[in-house]
Amino acid sequence: xxxxxxxxxxxxxxxxxxxxxxxxxxxxxxxxxxxxxxxxxxxxxxxxxxxxxxxxxxxxxxxxxxxxxxxxxxxxxxxxxxxxxxxxxxxxxxxxxxxxxxxxxxxxxxxxxxxxxxxxxxxxxxxxxxxxxxxxxxxxxxxxxxxxxxxxxxxxxxxxxxxxxxxxxxxxxxxxxxxxxxxxxxxxxxxxxxxxxxxxxxxxxxxxxxxxxxxxxxxxxxxxxxxxxxxxxxxxxxxxxxxxxxxxxxxxxxxxxxxxxxxxxxxxxxxxxxxxxxxx
Numbered sequence: 230x231x232x233x234x235x236x237x238x239x240x241x242x243x244x245x246x247x248x249x250x251x252x253x254x255x256x257x258x259x260x261x262x263x264x265x266x267x268x269x270x271x272x273x274x275x276x277x278x279x280x281x282x283x284x285x286x287x288x289x290x291x292x293x294x295x296x297x298x299x300x301x302x303x304x305x306x307x308x309x310x311x312x313x314x315x316x317x318x319x320x321x322x323x324x325x326x327x328x329x330x331x332x333x334x335x336x337x338x339x340x341x342x343x344x345x346x347x348x349x350x351x352x353x354x355x356x357x358x359x360x361x362x363x364x365x366x367x368x369x370x371x372x373x374x375x376x377x378x379x380x381x382x383x384x385x386x387x388x389x390x391x392x393x394x395x396x397x398x399x400x401x402x403x404x405x406x407x408x409x410x411x412x413x414x415x416x417x418x419x420x421x422x423x424x425x426x427x428x429x430x431x432x433x434x435x436x437x438x439x440x441x442x443x444x445x446x447x448x449x450x451x452x453x454x455x456x457x458x459x460x461x462x463x464x465x466x467x468x469x470x471x472x473x474x475x476x477x478x479x480x481x482x483x484x485x486x487x488x489x490x491x492x493x494x495x496x497x498x499x500x501x502x503x504x505x506x507x508x509x
Contacts, residue, residue: 338422343502346483347428350499350506351472354422355395361429363392367458368430368482375457384446389478390433393426417474420508425462430482432459442477450480455492458485467497472506 341353349355364372376386393401399421405414425431434441434450441447442465451461459482465475481498483491491501499506 346487349425349428351423351508352504352506355427357395357422359427360394363429365429371458371482372432375454379449384449386434386446388432389435389437392429393424395421395427398424398427425481432480434478434480437478439475439477447477454480455488458482458488460488460491464497470497470499
């Protein structure tokens with residue numbers, strides 16, 4: 230091969246290499262400058278917010294959560310929706326193993342009935358939980374019948390104090406102790422649980438002073454209350470037995486038959502039942 234031919238072949242080969250290099254560079258430049266098409270986002274699971282599940286209403290058609298002050302049929306308040314109140318819902322903590330609740334001590338006191346009569350005095354208390362909710366229906370009806378009979382004679386009887394809870398009696402008794410000392414308070418006020426007023430069967434009438442005994446109403450009550458099922462609970466001559474000062478205003482409901490028997494006996498309730506009234 231002549232020298233001229235070799236030069237021609239070498240020139241052709243060089244040109245071919247330059248063309249290939251130019252083509253490769255062009256393709257690389259084209260890839261870098263052409264924008265890539267983003268793949269479509271995966272559809273969220275059915276039922277989550279943003280896309281309605283098949284057969285479910287769209288998010289804008291869902292029923293709004295109830296207001297925080299809306300109540301349920303049972304009367305309990307529903308929990309407010311944090312999204313409505315602007316508050317952040319607290320993080321839910323994993324439940325911890327709860328310790329067993331300590332058993333509550335039972336009240337060792339029980340109501341005492343003797344001969345079918347509920348007894349409440351210094352020796353026989355009522356449990357703290359005893360609560361008829363007011364005067365018993367029978368006691369209240371008997372009082373209104375007695376009140377009407379007294380009114381026919383121009384007398385005015387009214388209730389100054391009826392039912393008193395354990396808690397109220399505790400407050401009253403403590404007040405008297407603070408004022409006069411416990412020894413003095415025990416002569417005219419019952420300790421909590423020992424008051425007949427907690428039974429719903431005792432009533433303080435009109436003016437709660439010894440002067441009531443000298444009024445027309447006080448005299449009438451002393452003579453006639455037994456006819457309506459009541460007795461004068463703390464007579465003047467039985468202070469050492471009942472444990473309380475004379476209270477002409479305090480009557481106790483026993484029922485007509487029993488009240489008549491106690492009245493006719495001339496005894497106070499402790500003597501009639503053969504019991505005492507002493508704090509132990």
